Amino acid sequence: MADALLRVEGLRTELRTRDGMLPAVNGVSLHVGAGEIVGIVGESGCGKSMTAMSIMGLVPNPPGRVTAGRVLFDGRDLLQITPAELRKVRGCDIAMIFQDPNTFLNPVMTVEAQILETLKQHLGLVGAPGRLRVRDLLRRVRIADPDRVATAYPHQLSGGMRQRILIAIALSCEPRLIIADEPTTALDVTVQAQIMDLLRDLVQESGTSLLLITHDLGLVAESCDRVYVMYAGRVVEQAAAIPLFATPRHPYTVGLLRSALRSDERRSEIYALEGHVPDLTQPIPGCSFCDRCSERLPRCATEAPPAVVLDDATIACWRFAA
Amino acid sequence: MAYLIHASARIDAPRDRSGMTPFIRRLQRNGMALAALSVLTLIAGLAAFAPLVATGDPGAMDSAAFVSPSLQHLMGTDDLGRDVFTRFIFGGRVSLTVGGLAAITACFVGILVGAVAGFAGGLADTVLMRLSELFQVIPRFFLALLVMALFGTHFIFLVLTIGLLSWPEVARITRAEVLSLREREYVAAARAIGLPRPVIIFGEILPNAMPSLIVAMTMQVSAAILLEASLSFLGMGDPSNPSWGLMLNEAQQFLGRGWWMALFPGLGILFTVAALNVLGDRLADILNPRLRGGS
Numbered sequence: 001m002a003d004a005l006l007r008v009e010g011l012r013t014e015l016r017t018r019d020g021m022l023p024a025v026n027g028v029s030l031h032v033g034a035g036e037i038v039g040i041v042g043e044s045g046c047g048k049s050m051t052a053m054s055i056m057g058l059v060p061n062p063p064g065r066v067t068a069g070r071v072l073f074d075g076r077d078l079l080q081i082t083p084a085e086l087r088k089v090r091g092c093d094i095a096m097i098f099q100d101p102n103t104f105l106n107p108v109m110t111v112e113a114q115i116l117e118t119l120k121q122h123l124g125l126v127g128a129p130g131r132l133r134v135r136d137l138l139r140r141v142r143i144a145d146p147d148r149v150a151t152a153y154p155h156q157l158s159g160g161m162r163q164r165i166l167i168a169i170a171l172s173c174e175p176r177l178i179i180a181d182e183p184t185t186a187l188d189v190t191v192q193a194q195i196m197d198l199l200r201d202l203v204q205e206s207g208t209s210l211l212l213i214t215h216d217l218g219l220v221a222e223s224c225d226r227v228y229v230m231y232a233g234r235v236v237e238q239a240a241a242i243p244l245f246a247t248p249r250h251p252y253t254v255g256l257l258r259s260a261l262r263s264d265e266r267r268s269e270i271y272a273l274e275g276h277v278p279d280l281t282q283p284i285p286g287c288s289f290c291d292r293c294s295e296r297l298p299r300c301a302t303e304a305p306p307a308v309v310l311d312d313a314t315i316a317c318w319r320f321a322a
Numbered sequence: 323m324a325y326l327i328h329a330s331a332r333i334d335a336p337r338d339r340s341g342m343t344p345f346i347r348r349l350q351r352n353g354m355a356l357a358a359l360s361v362l363t364l365i366a367g368l369a370a371f372a373p374l375v376a377t378g379d380p381g382a383m384d385s386a387a388f389v390s391p392s393l394q395h396l397m398g399t400d401d402l403g404r405d406v407f408t409r410f411i412f413g414g415r416v417s418l419t420v421g422g423l424a425a426i427t428a429c430f431v432g433i434l435v436g437a438v439a440g441f442a443g444g445l446a447d448t449v450l451m452r453l454s455e456l457f458q459v460i461p462r463f464f465l466a467l468l469v470m471a472l473f474g475t476h477f478i479f480l481v482l483t484i485g486l487l488s489w490p491e492v493a494r495i496t497r498a499e500v501l502s503l504r505e506r507e508y509v510a511a512a513r514a515i516g517l518p519r520p521v522i523i524f525g526e527i528l529p530n531a532m533p534s535l536i537v538a539m540t541m542q543v544s545a546a547i548l549l550e551a552s553l554s555f556l557g558m559g560d561p562s563n564p565s566w567g568l569m570l571n572e573a574q575q576f577l578g579r580g581w582w583m584a585l586f587p588g589l590g591i592l593f594t595v596a597a598l599n600v601l602g603d604r605l606a607d608i609l610n611p612r613l614r615g616g617s
């Protein structure tokens with residue numbers, strides 16, 4: 001896809017730990033097309049969030065550092081541009097929605113003041129036009145009484161409302177890409193559905209692309225066009241959402257889907273993947289999943305599997321490399 | 323999809339939104355703080371409207387010396403026949419002004435240095451903190467003496483000297499607050515929005531540090547008033563602008579003949595400093611959002 005809005009190539013982000021350098025993101029390549037909803041799934045610590053932070057140039061340094069790769073947004077490498085240019089991209093072209101709306105809003109500022117900050121920074125909107133725009137945005141995230149909410153402080157709002165505010169902030173400059181890092185994890189199940197519906201609607205209304213980072217497979221199945229499955233800092237499988245759930249190929253994806261709970265079936269035992277994520281501070285010559293893999297081949301432990309294109313999917317597994 | 327979310331039920335009583343009203347309510351529940359605030363308001367009011375309260379000239383020697391307190395001279399007269407009440411009122415004005423201005427200087431420098439050190443970290447932090455330690459280890463009176471000897475005892479030098487001596491404390495408190503606040507997630511969110519660093523420091527982080535900083539500022543004012551009194555008492559005050567400390571200095575040789583010369587400025591210092599300290603102490607509780615009941 002040459003027309004991808006965001007194209008990440010060979011991204012590597014290392015964290016300095018007491019036990020040595022830890023490649024939290026290890027050669028990740030992905031792309032998001034215009035208007036596309038793309039998911040990244042994987043268990044905790046697989047590098048999903050770190051990938052998002054690296055794209056935004058927000059990896060805390062120290063301990064983290066992007067050591068290799070390219071992040072092409074609209075043809076420009078975000079890793080190469082100046083901090084001032086990057087600040088223009090952030091919030092304006094690429095906006096981010098965070099996991100926990102309770103801690104990502106500044107407790108001493110009113111909702112209005114927080115949205116106005118972005119408007120002022122990127123669009124130079126202040127005063128009455130700015131306040132009008134704030135109410136506009138609040139209405140767009142389906143808040144019925146924008147006047148009251150605008151002058152409220154975060155602690156006076158519910159979690160779902162706060163997440164709507166974060167979404168309103170993200171939308172404030174009409175971004176071309178929204179990165180949502182676990183946007184519903186901190187919310188009640190009923191509110192989760194509302195927020196996801198809202199996000200999907202807004203993305204469709206405005207033609208914005210959405211990169212959805214989550215461990216919730218149900219969310220991905222419902223919302224995404226395409227999915228990347230990450231494990232131990234690497235992308236192990238990439239496929240369109242429906243085929244991925246119908247016929248998962250990579251053994252890790254198979255295990256992940258089996259371990260997901262479904263409300264329409266009762267099981268006496270919950271399936272859990274055996275073993276643990278490997279110690280990433282030690283170099284892994286082969287496939288990072290081979291210790292836990294039930295279908296491993298001899299070469300899995302010694303040689304890293306290449307990414308193989310199969311139909312529309314990409315799988316990094318020796319089983320499919322033949 | 324046209325469903326709308328109604329927030330009305332989720333928002334607390336609307337009067338809480340002004341921010342000021344619950345503050346006053348919490349203050350009212352706190353008797354000591356309210357008393358301290360009243361004392362301070364009274365003293366500040368007397369100082370502010372000094373020419374209306376005491377109609378005479380504080381320097382006028384138009385009475386007999388050592389007249390004990392009476393209706394005509396509420397606080398008696400001093401060794402030169404000046405009205406102590408008039409001098410007390412105008413002296414309070416000087417003490418409060420010097421104390422206030424010195425505290426403002428200290429807070430301005432301290433907050434700036436502390437915020438930059440805390441946010442930037444690394445080399446900038448090390449350099450700025452060592453600098454603040456340098457100022458803390460210099461004996462206060464020695465430095466004050468030096469400045470006064472070099473530049474004279476003018477009011478402005480008094481303010482600058484005290485400010486210069488006091489900023490490291492504010493800087494350390496600010497730095498500690500910023501160090502913990504900069505790791506908050508809303509700061510990460512502010513970066514993701516693309517806000518420049520000064521806006522993040524002064525717009526996002528510092529407002530959250532305000533409760534501790536307001537307390538520190540209150541304490542700075544009382545410390546500055548005390549330091550000014552000590553310096554003046556040692557003869558380093560500005561003789562053309564007599565403060566309470568300078569009045570004490572003048573009174574010390576006449577303790578036997580005119581105790582009132584020392585008593586009233588002494589009480590003035592005592593009440594002001596005590597009220598400021600009590601208020602600072604209670605403000606820490608009042609402003610702490612974790613201790614706020616129900617609002």
